Amino acid sequence: MKCPYCGSEETRVTDSRPVEESNSIRRRRQCDSCGKRFTTYEKIETIPLVVIKKDHTRQQYDRAKIEAGVMRACYKRPIPVDEIKKMIDRVETELYNQGGGEVKSAEIGEKIMDGLKELDPVAYVRFASVYREFKDVGTFMDELKKIIN
Incomplete structure (x- = not known):
């Protein structure tokens, strides 16, 4: 060194x-x-992870993109940054432990939403609204009902 x-x-x-x-x-x-x-x-150097996007294109996994999206969802929420990073670390570890080297973006999104649901319900709804591309108030309300129940 x-x-x-x-x-x-x-x-x-x-x-x-x-x-x-x-x-x-x-x-x-x-x-x-x-x-x-x-x-x-x-x-530890790991096998590069390739993300399969919704349009079936493939691109290199980029943690910075995940962090940016989660930080936007957590904006002005009382969530410590180290808790956010730990949640992203857990998701990343799960992805790498699956093996195979390829993962669908939908799978990453679902794992992030599960982590956010535990951290903060408002951040979860913010992330879900962008990720699931809510088209109207009805779909937004359906997601809120899932959290309330």
């Missing part, structure tokens, strides 16, 4: 521990040349 301060490639690990709720490891390192310490995170 290259030192971010002096550029030396002679560094050593002083501490290593798993990161909670994540598939990564936090490592404290120290540079042998300049003596400065820094932290790195190692994440």
